[in-house]
Amino acid sequence: MTTCSFVSAPDDDDERDKKPNVIHTRVPDALDQEIKKRAAGLGLSVSNLVRNVLLNTFGLVEGVISDSANVARSAGGHGQSGAAPTATPPAPARILAWQEVTLNLNALCDRCNAILPKGSRGALAINDVPAAKPTFRCPACVQELAHE
Numbered sequence: 774m775t776t777c778s779f780v781s782a783p784d785d786d787d788e789r790d791k792k793p794n795v796i797h798t799r800v801p802d803a804l805d806q807e808i809k810k811r812a813a814g815l816g817l818s819v820s821n822l823v824r825n826v827l828l829n830t831f832g833l834v835e836g837v838i839s840d841s842a843n844v845a846r847s848a849g850g851h852g853q854s855g856a857a858p859t860a861t862p863p864a865p866a867r868i869l870a871w872q873e874v875t876l877n878l879n880a881l882c883d884r885c886n887a888i889l890p891k892g893s894r895g896a897l898a899i900n901d902v903p904a905a906k907p908t909f910r911c912p913a914c915v916q917e918l919a920h921e
């Protein structure tokens with residue numbers, strides 16, 4: 774096992790001037806080597822790669838949980854089983870258009886999970902919720918929209 778360390782951002786707005794938190798974890802040697810190989814291939818530090826993966830994973834998990842809750846609600850007859858009603862989650866942002874951009878940071882395609890390196894071309898979602906999390910697509914996935 775290899776011990777990896779990576780940095781997380783502070784939670785408190787008052788702590789923005791302090792250094793980020795450090796999280797330690799143990800990973801198998803094979804995973805450690807894979808992370809280092811991928812980071813080198815992308816021109817990123819291991820810390821930045823792990824941080825980006827964690828940030829994107831939490832967004833993905835939140836989406837899966839929200840979708841699962843909607844499916845369960847639909848399958849259960851919209852709460853008519855006698856259970857207490859639950860708050861309906863806000864509607865997800867609707868993508869109105871895709872704007873071609875040159876990336877100033879590394880990103881992931883939300884459709885195929887391709888890595889979009891800093892400096893490459895990609896597309897940014899323009900949506901109807903101003904505070905929505907930025908969504909990116911690779912050129913190939915945006916091109917497929919024309920065929921759908």
